[in-house]
Amino acid sequence: MEDATRVRRLEALHRTTRELMEAETYREVATVSVRAASTVLGLDANAIHLYEDGEGLVPVASTPHVEELVGDLPTFTEGNGIAWRVYASGEPTVVEDVRHDPDVYNPDTPIRSEMFLPLGEHGILVAGSATTSAFDDEDQSLAQVLATNVEAALRQVDRKRELIRKNERLERFASVVSPDLRSPLTTARGYLDLAREDGDAEHFDRVEGALDRIESIVFDLLDLARAGDAIEETEPVALAAVAEDAWRAVEGAGVGSLELDEDLGRVSADASRLQQLLENLFRNALEHGVPAAHSHSRGSPDGRGDGAVTVRVETTPEGFAVADDGVGIPEDDRELVFNSGYSTRDDGTGYGLAIVEEIADAHGWNVAVTDSESGGARFEFTGVETAA
Template identity: 55%
Template sequence: MNDEDSGPPGDGDDVPRVSLTCGSGEADDTDGHITAWNAAAAAATGREHLGGVRFDDLLAAEEPTGLVDAARRNGDATVEAAFANAPGVQYDFHATRLVDGTVSIHGVATTPPAPLEESWVDRVTDAFFAVDDDWRLTYVNEEAREIIASAMGTDYSRQELLGRHLWTAIPDAVDTPFYDQYQAAMASQEPASFEEYYEPVDAYLEVRAFPSESGLSVYFRDVTRRRERLETLEERERVLRRLYEVTSAGDRPFEERVETLLAVGSEFLCVDYGTLSRISGDEYEFEYVHAPPDAGLEPGDVVPVETTNCERAATTEETLVLANVERDAPDLADRAGGGGDSISSYLGAPIVVEGEVYGTFCFYDTDPREERFDDWEVTVVDLMAQWVANELTDRRIRERLERQNEQLADFASIVSHDLRNPLNVLDGSLDLAAESGDPEDFQRCQRAVDRMNELVEDLLALARTGEPVSESEPVDLAAVARDAWETVENDGAALNVQSTQSVSADRSRLQQLLSNLFRNALEHGSVAPDSQAPQDDSEGDSDGRDPVVTVTVGDTDDGFYVADDGPGIPAEAREDLFDHGFSTSADGTGFGLSIVAEVADAHGWTVTAADSAAGGARFEFTGVDGGSEI
């Protein structure tokens, strides 16, 4: 209440004493309006807030008393009246004009208080009790009775509580802040106001104590829910501040920030596990892990995605909220993920990067929660997951730009070096041809021009292959291989297609990949007289002679391969095989296998090079979707 220092609400025999202050009248909004009041005034009028109310509007009289105006004119004024809320209790009101122009009103009840059960204090919404100077209870309203009786471990009525010694009846309250504050208020005769946890009733109480020479009047209310809301807001502020500190720390590595988020989230949700995982096909890889030391779960661990709850979040692309998995999603109850025990509570969000599900950011525990995850907890996890998704997207874009910058640097180097050579040849040969008219000089010019065209075409192809494949379809690998074979000069060579599957791919880029592999095999090929490869599915013009080289396209468990029976890959060349501009042939541009690697990466495939069974080269592609037989 306002103006608590204006006096106690009552003395030892429960005579109500009210105090109010009215505005100075210098502004319309304070003219005659109450600006401060004590607890007794609030109780006597039946209103918790009196601010802005005119004093006369609180009274039972139909005609205004003019008390405030009289005090302004004369300095002092008195009137006898009753509050409209309790017309049976008359008060002597004494008003005094203060130096600043405000008017202070004090009122003392002049009629005997109503019977106990009808007393004015029974209308107080707060709990209220009074004690005499010997700490014996002289009054207890119903709200206070419930709390005091509960602290005593009894169910005493209000009448049964009267006369009992407060500290003898509730010995657990001695030497508590309540005891200390009440004693100090009585000793100093100054009001006390405080908020404290009271263990006997397991509640936080807001207390206002008003002493008098004959005792103490105490108002208090249970503010546990308000306190819990405040603590909740403080906790939310702390979590948000921590999230901001982590996510805004751009000078810290992404890995370190993710690990910190997992630790913060696990503590916030009171769970043991937090993970950022990546889903690739049927595999679920734990990239970052926060878990108990003995959990047996480490970054890099891989489990089948079907054994995880994250599969549901990834499939639906929605946050999965399961406070009690057995109750909320019984079909997921036996899934253990990467730990040894089944997951009993789970909260996880999908990580979507450039329109595709990357994996999940999730928190879980082997024990179910008693309460459901609330909206705030779900929101925090969604915020963390969104930040992770944004960072992964930015990182992927940065990596792509870095690759493009590397390509541009390579292009610049090649343009300045490789294109300069045929240009020099062309320039010199043109001068010779102009002087001599020799056809050989003109042919040399033509070869230089052809060489530059090859380099330009490969450069353009390489620039186009780096973009990820956005749309794919089931493609007949054998049919694409035959089409690609038609695009290369294969005179004297043979194609052996053994594939019977369809693969999910961009048909045009897949054909480009195969064309470059075929061209690479033919450029480095040699006569293979002992080749036993079947020729019934071959194309080419061998005129009955052994083919210069035989290229085979076949299936593997999770992809396909292209192999030849040529001279194979030199050991010293394997490390740089897929680099831009690298070639073991004087006539090669050095971009064929680089284009192959770029196309494979754009599809999400992995390409490796090894020796074929015939001693030539074998290029194998894994992670290929599709695989159905035709």
């Protein structure tokens, strides 16, 4: 009889797995999971807490019986409660009597025994009982099967989100690439026809210029495509060192100097993409130069605003910023500058700052543009994790 019961429960878990893998959101996965834990496994009091950056293990779904026992479920912050300890260790744990555990979140809880099942980096499944030693080996075994399936479903949601994001980027690229490439292609064809007619070398120069333009667009589009790829791993990166490397890479783009705050510290980042982000910001500052108001004292008497520019990398309470004393960005244009293809220069591709935003997004950072103290542009990055 026990074997038949176990088979029925495993079959029910198998059906639940199909439902889990069809879920579109974390909350949907969690809702299906707590229902299955209750109806299939008999864990009447159970809940799922999912990790949210900056908050902790947040309750997402629970059975009514949990709320009857403990009321509103808490968010377990780092270092607090048995749930956080088990989540951090990644090891399934059964506590026979939580009141005897030094990490019990609430010593006066009516819950006596609990089973904790980590869901990878996503969170934890917690089942409780008002009696001690409530969970036997069979409960633990089947609950672990469910937890494994829940973790797989949460990863599936991640993959679906990434696929949607990539498809949206492809659609955006398609809408941008076609007109951007059509213009230089038309130019190249036109001058090639003229060159065939009269053999004038100047026409070939125009064709070469159009092809160079196409090459720049293609390279920038490839950078843009890579910039938004999900970052799997980060490492502690010395911001000053990466900034100096980025500056050396773009020095030929214009006349200027780099200043760094004394203690920029280290940030958690992908070093290569962080350098590309800084290169694009530095190049943007150098190519746009200083405002006409400063140009007479900076060696640009014609007022074109292409004199020396100073770029500074600064620390902020929530990350870092890159500021310059250049022409600045009008307030009405500040949302537009991150759009693919937007440029105020005839020879610009308009992808440099779009790449900056994509790299920031891939790190989970936010970027905003404001005025610097000198009236230039200031790009501030928040949500940046510092590293020791």
